[in-house]
Amino acid sequence: MSTVPVTRLVALVRETTPLVHCLTNSVVREITADVLLAAGAAPAMIDHPDEAGDFAGVASGVLVNVGNPTAEQVEGMHAAVAAAGAAGTPWVLDPVAVGGLALRTQLATGWLDGAPGTAPTAIRANASEAVALAGTGAGGRGVDSTDDVAAAEPAARELARRTGGVVAVSGPRDLVVTAPDSGATRTTWIESGHPLLQKVIGTGCSLGALTAAYLGAARAEGIDDHDAVVAAHAHVGAAGTVAGRAASGPGSFAVAWLDALHALTPAEIADLAAVTDA
Amino acid sequence: MSTVPVTRLVALVRETTPLVHCLTNSVVREITADVLLAAGAAPAMIDHPDEAGDFAGVASGVLVNVGNPTAEQVEGMHAAVAAAGAAGTPWVLDPVAVGGLALRTQLATGWLDGAPGTAPTAIRANASEAVALAGTGAGGRGVDSTDDVAAAEPAARELARRTGGVVAVSGPRDLVVTAPDSGATRTTWIESGHPLLQKVIGTGCSLGALTAAYLGAARAEGIDDHDAVVAAHAHVGAAGTVAGRAASGPGSFAVAWLDALHALTPAEIADLAAVTDA
């Protein structure tokens, strides 16, 4: 059982169409935009340093995904993170393949330890990336997840304490952890999805973008960040469960997943995703 | 009723396979290429400043889409626009999110007011972008269209006068306007499509690329630019109408739309899209 208002949050995203500014890797820009549109949000990919700061200040949420960065995009990311901090826009860090590669590891770690207000509102990672980002393990090989989610729980707690934000670790079961200054740690598990989600590129990256959408919609209504992150995972996972029933392979799965992100009602999503407060 | 030879133009594109040089945003490159292939044209995405000028001189048509530009791509766009002007290659401007962002607004506006021969052959925009580009309104938030098409008609006329080219405004009904130096303004409306076109990223951007294909094919036969732009919109819209009948959501819609772009006969396209000269 959980206190997270999944139904209300799914409806809220669809009613308010949060605009998500994505600075994301070039492999997954199209599917990320399609996922945001299907789920009820609106995408804008804006990487140029001369535009990224201006836009992050007016978006509902920002995604920074460090997979396959260019030098120019890294400048845009810094501009967007600074503008999001100044404007109070929630932003999500997806530390793709951090641990295995020096440039992005330094980049992501820098935001954890940077100036006040620069830490991410939420981190969305797989288990290896969470462990690597927390500095508590060796990391995976590229984008694979070679650690399992439960093993990454200490790393997730450490990152939550260090940033004051929400940390989500994706896997067969998703883990969401928050460690606010003022209160007890919250830990929530979401059980949903389908193994074919791992056979379509960008499903995890798109979840990071949708997390930014949920954070933007939730904050506008005064709903907790932790709840927003959980609901984004429930939406993606529930659509995966439904898509898995009809799919003949990863091609038809991706199509059915986009359809389900769009078609499932808030109540169906809440029913399909088993959300448990630990 | 309309005098636009839609049937003839669709057949012509398929017979001549116009090669479209696309300098377009990184979110939609794959779907843009797939749309050109499905519709009967051929894509080539070439952004490097050392290659873009050479290629624009030999292509049948050029698309310049200013969504999410890089500094290097902007150089390539300038080279392509100059080469298209020198070679007489028709080129299409898609002013994505102009109005809301300074860099791309200056870029797009510069081509309207630049040296002789540099103005776009056609502009393909949504209503907000057309209004913003004409300087007659405030523009939308990012890539959304917050003005409706009829309200953008004065802006479209202004842009048509200013460039001497064709201006298309996409929406539930599409508007195509031309204001030639020598004659009366032509205004055509196209009614077709489906609301799910708004839920798949890149459908509008792909229409811009297909417009360049139609312009290239039409010019080779001495057919008017205005007719070419209308026929491109009819092709995309008719395929959207058919796809909407079968789709369960945006995923299956996108698949069915690509199938229909390829499978519909010229006569079916002319039947499905209601084209009216105003």
Next chain:
Amino acid sequence: MSTVPVTRLVALVRETTPLVHCLTNSVVREITADVLLAAGAAPAMIDHPDEAGDFAGVASGVLVNVGNPTAEQVEGMHAAVAAAGAAGTPWVLDPVAVGGLALRTQLATGWLDGAPGTAPTAIRANASEAVALAGTGAGGRGVDSTDDVAAAEPAARELARRTGGVVAVSGPRDLVVTAPDSGATRTTWIESGHPLLQKVIGTGCSLGALTAAYLGAARAEGIDDHDAVVAAHAHVGAAGTVAGRAASGPGSFAVAWLDALHALTPAEIADLAAVTDA
């Protein structure tokens, strides 16, 4: 008849999940990653010059596709090629549109004639590109293939001699040629696929990436490079044959192709692709 162990190689890729480092053009990054995942390999797109060298040294195989390069990516390609050479990692060159464009033609030709150990392990091209790269013809217009595969056989032999590697020419029938220093030239034809493969962007580029996956898996078991290249073509072609049976057009073809890349058994792939040693 052929001595190529297609069944064994398909099974091997799925068992060992070779990690392919792709430096590829921005149009096809998503479909390339999806093809690798569907077929049983793992993708990583890493272009930044500060990361590309490190990663190429640990990957199972590397793909360098010169379609639509950026200046920064070209630096990354040089770093990856050098690191692959130093580490003995097999790498595949896809000379997209070489011949028609100066920058990429110089780039690709440079690797043929560069320092020892820098020549590609395999080249995957269409007929026009093979002819242009070998310097034995005029090349095509952009990415089209205007020469047929049989006409490109002398060019393929010349490239195989010059590099000491494997050369594959894709078309209605695929040709694979090797000219080892020490032995007789091997020539293999693969007959499979479907015309709709030409109507979906990135199917050939993805085949280049999958070729790198097969090379990585094969080398780890001491299987010949030539056999690996043939098996990659059989896998892609067999899936195309199956997809063509169900498709209504290029949209549904692409979906069915990804499903078939994933679902076909090794024995089915060997049955569907007619492989003949010449």
